[in-house]
Amino acid sequence: MSEAVPNPEAAAWRRRALLLAPLAVAGLGGAGFYAMLRGLGTGDYDPRGVPSALIGKAPPDFSLPPLEGTGLPGLSAADLKAGKPMLVNFFASWCVPCVIEHPQLMRLARNGVAIMGIAYKDKPADSLGFLKQRGTPYARLGVDQPGRVAIDWGLYGVPETYLIDKSGIVRWRMAGPVTEEILDQQVIPLLRRHA
Amino acid sequence: MIRWLLLLMLAVMPAPGPALAVGDPADQLPNPALEERARVIGRELRCMVCQNQSIEDSDADLARDLRRIVREQVAQGKPDEAVLTFVHERYGDFVLLRPPFKPETALLWATPAIALLAGALLIRGMRRRQAAAAGPPDLTQAERDRLAQLAGRPRE
Structure with missing residues (x-):
């Protein structure tokens, strides 16, 4: 091989490459980190998020009874195709992050956004107390006490919020509370885009 | 000191025994063959709440629900593949501990x-680099002669 005789030029090159290698690694890492931070900001990247298997599909077929005492109708799959975008929100009175996101849901409801509620694994009396105390943002409300409909949706915790477009296709899912930032940066633009 | 620590660690470590089933025994299938099948299926499924355990190993509420669903479907005579597909369709690739x-x-x-x-x-x-740097090139004949001369002994 030619390397039997050391080539000073090649050796110098290698040394230069070795000096540049850490810089290149740092540069790549920096670029990756920047992309990650940007994604966190715009919501394209969620380190804890697991993509929903429902995105791009119609929600599963289901029919849930109403919550007695609210006067709201129950919820079934047919209600999710209304010719305008809407949110489906799974919540429970025992769920602390649900308390955090509640004001945001109320704000959306005041602005005329249709929010469908599903009470997940909650005693009806407790759900009722929760809504009496904090207000009801829902246009319809289904009770899923056994949590089986939630499994058909691929839910793995509460709260979870799904955005459904005007033709009844799931476009977005948030696992965790809808904070003010998420509301302004994601939910409202998405509602506009899918209107 | 280190040896004592190691011995202590060994003593404190739980002895490996038969894998304990998590959850309510009432949820288990009465037929042991079916229960074993359900466990094999459950070990393929990730608990989405704790994320690094299978639903067979997890005490989470959702894992218990999924264990029940797996057992229901096994009892109904669904093949393993169909049970896995049922969960995969709902929870996506992440739910499979062996991703496709x-x-x-x-x-x-x-x-x-x-x-x-x-x-x-x-x-x-x-x-290769080591081989290249292994040693200087061999002496030429003239150098060898000169060396022998300096050493003051006749060349062999």
Whole structure:
């Protein structure tokens, strides 16, 4: 091989490459980190998020009874195709992050956004107390006490919020509370885009 | 000191026994063969709440619900594949502890091979350089003569 005789030029090159290698690694890492931070900001990247298997599909077929005492109708799959975008929100009175996101849901409801509620694994009396105390943002409300409909949706915790477009296709899912930032940066633009 | 610590650690470590089933025994299937099938299926499924346990190992509420669904479907006579598909359709690839091979997961599956290849190339490169730097080139005949002369002994 030619390397039997050391080539000073090649050796110098290698040394230069070795000096540049850490810089290149740092540069790549920096670029990756920047992309990650940007994604966190715009919501394209969620380190804890697991993509929903429902995105791009119609929600599963289901029919849930109403919550007695609210006067709201129950919820079934047919209600999710209304010719305008809407949110489906799974919540429970025992769920602390649900308390955090509640004001945001109320704000959306005041602005005329249709929010469908599903009470997940909650005693009806407790759900009722929760809504009496904090207000009801829902246009319809289904009770899923056994949590089986939630499994058909691929839910793995509460709260979870799904955005459904005007033709009844799931476009977005948030696992965790809808904070003010998420509301302004994601939910409202998405509602506009899918209107 | 270290030896004592190791012994202490060994003493404190729980003895490996038969894997304990988590959850309510009332949820188990009465037929042991079916229960075993349900467990095999459940070990393929990730608990989405705790993420690094299978639903058979997890005490989470959702894992219990999924264990029940798996058992229900096994009792109904559904084949293993259909039960896994049922959960996969709802929870996506992440729920499978052995993710399927497809374009999005290609890098995940190829990483060990890539790491092995990179290591082999690195070792080859290092060996070659070592061989190249092993020693100075042989003396020429004239140098050898001169050396012998300096050493003051006749060349053999």
